[in-house]
Amino acid sequence: MINRLKFLTIGLGHCGGKIADDFKKAAMDKKGMIMDVCAINTDGADLATHTNIPEDNKLLIGSGKGAAKNWEEGYEAALQNETNIKAFISRMLSPDVDIILLTLGEGGGTGSGVAPVVAETIKELGRTCVAIVTIPFETESVKSKVNAAVGIDMLYRSEGTNAIICIENDKLTAYYPDRLLTEAYEKVNEIAVSTFLNLIDLANLPSKADRIDESELKSIFKYPGFATLANFRTQANLVEDVAATLRRSWNGSLFAEINPASAAGVIFGIEGPTHLFTTTQVDAIRRTFHEILAGKDVMLGIYPSEHLRWASYIGILTGLDIPKKIHGLLDKAKTEYQQHEKTIEAKIRSKREGLGFSLKTSTVHEKLTRPTTHREFEKPFKSVPITEGIHFDLSREVPKVIRAIEQYKGETLTHEELINLIQNETDIEDEKSIAKVILELQNLGFLAEVRKNVYRIV
Known part of the structure; x- marks a missing residue:
């Protein structure tokens, strides 16, 4: 009797569980591959959909309601269930298993968060694994890209992971333009399984030339x-x-x-x-x-x-x-995350400032003076002492700031945003010096305080 290679596939999260389920079906249909499968998930309803995976081979961790597409929630769920995960994998991992496959989608919260913990558990059990991961579409959300970037980085650094095979979702459209998305996913899974199956077939096939075993x-x-x-x-x-x-x-x-x-x-x-x-x-x-x-x-x-x-x-x-695709993913995840954080910060500032509504009569301090000529820029200012032994020359710095903010004419900024703008556009770092400049710009008519600590560049 020929002893065929034996695989254990561990499906993590929604996507990983689906891949593992498809792997088992393909292995049963081919009847040339010994494939044990199991699944770990934070979503009980999703775990129940994998009909080719026996119920005893499923482990539910966390709240049972999913990981909110957040790698941190998946990671925390895995850490809190390390003992259960280790016992589960130990039971599934028979001594005759040759290759352990981890399957997961790197855009989700469960797969990206749970995989590094499972890889380390496999290492503690004296084995290593091969991860087969899907990379999010470029059009997916910043959260998916961040999940993938963090998840792949942790998995790559884990000593329990020997190899990472990346399935590029963006290629699905080119390869299967007229198929349903679910059918395209099944074709990808079929290709991955058939590669192993075909190599196993060749390893058992006689050849009069070179052969592999x-x-x-x-x-x-x-x-x-x-x-x-x-x-x-x-x-x-x-x-x-x-x-x-x-x-x-x-x-x-x-x-x-x-x-x-x-x-x-x-x-x-x-x-x-x-x-x-x-x-x-x-x-x-x-x-x-x-x-x-x-x-x-x-x-x-x-x-x-x-x-x-x-x-x-x-x-x-x-x-x-x-791969270049991974480098690109890391860059996009970082850029889009930083943009997202700036948007959130702006929303928080806006909320803190309120709607500007008051039943009391308010005086809008908006000093609109006549246009200032270039000659007036050159009039001497007094040196204002900032700290002992250090003097800040307004006559030299104010014209620089005027030129820097001219491109933002008509925009309304908070006091904090105005300080940041001046720091970014000029070499003035000290906030006390900037306060003097802001006051002088108001006197010259280049800034109007429309309400407390809110200015319009005019």
């Missing part, structure tokens, strides 16, 4: 970093150059584009009709790997078969550098 497949994930799956199939009569098609196979997929030259380890199986594998073509394949991956751990299997009408390229690249 299951021990090599198991060992490929020992190289830490990012990883990608290649699963490319085409009609054999369309293949003119096997090596050229090979180069396209690892970036022509739904997984995040990578730099193959940065890989530490590669396992690849190429299958097709016999006429594709002349000595010249096989030499070109080997040269392609050598040119890109000289000095790296490359395991290659070549499987010619007389009656095949298609050619397939199936492989895994591990120990990769951080």
Whole structure:
């Protein structure tokens, strides 16, 4: 009896649970892969939808109502349930499990928050795991991007995670433009599962040329970093150059584009009709790997078969550098988060200032003077002592400030915003000095105090 590789897939959160559920279904349909699955979630209703996962293989943590799309809530729920999580995984993790897969969506609160805790738990149990994660669409909210950025960073740094495989959601539209979104997700999951299944099949398939075996497949994930799956199939009569098609196979997929030259380890199986594998073509394949991956751990299997009408390229690249998509995600998450924080701060300031309504008659201190000529800018000001031994020259600084604020003419600012504006646009840092400048700008008619501590630039 052939001892096939055994996988344990742990689905985390909504997306991860769905992937694990699909993995189990595909493995059962294929009947060539031994796949145990389980799921951990903070949402009880969502956990119940995974019908291919046995009820005993599900763990509910936290409130049972979800993580409010907030990685911190997912993380806290996992920390508070560390003991339960460890006992749960220990029960699921039989000694004959060869590869542990974590599946999750990095845009959600549960997956991004729970995954680092689960990875560390797996490490404590003396094992490591491979994470298969989905990257949010670029059009998703700032919260999703922040969840993903924080989650991937923690998962990447965890010693319990050997490899991270990124599924790029933005590619779904290009690959499946007319499919329902749920169908597109299922196709992605199917591709991921079929890559492992097809490699297992090849590892058990005899070949008169080079071949790979299951021990090599198991060992490929020992190289830490990012990883990608290649699963490319085409009609054999369309293949003119096997090596050229090979180069396209690892970036022509739904997984995040990578730099193959940065890989530490590669396992690849190429299958097709016999006429594709002349000595010249096989030499070109080997040269392609050598040119890109000289000095790296490359395991290659070549499987010619007389009656095949298609050619397939199936492989895994591990120990990769951080993909460009992840760098872009980190930058966008930071930028959009900072913009969001500024918006919130402005709302808080506005609320603090109130609506400006009063039943008492108020005097609007708005001093609109005649336009000031350039000659008046040059009139001497007295030096105002700020601190002992230090003098602030109004005659030198006020014209600078006038030029700096001219572009904001007509805008209304709070006292705090005006100080920040002057600090950002000039080299004046001291708030006492700025207070003197603001007073002089009012005297000259460049600032009007429309209500207490609120100014209009005129």
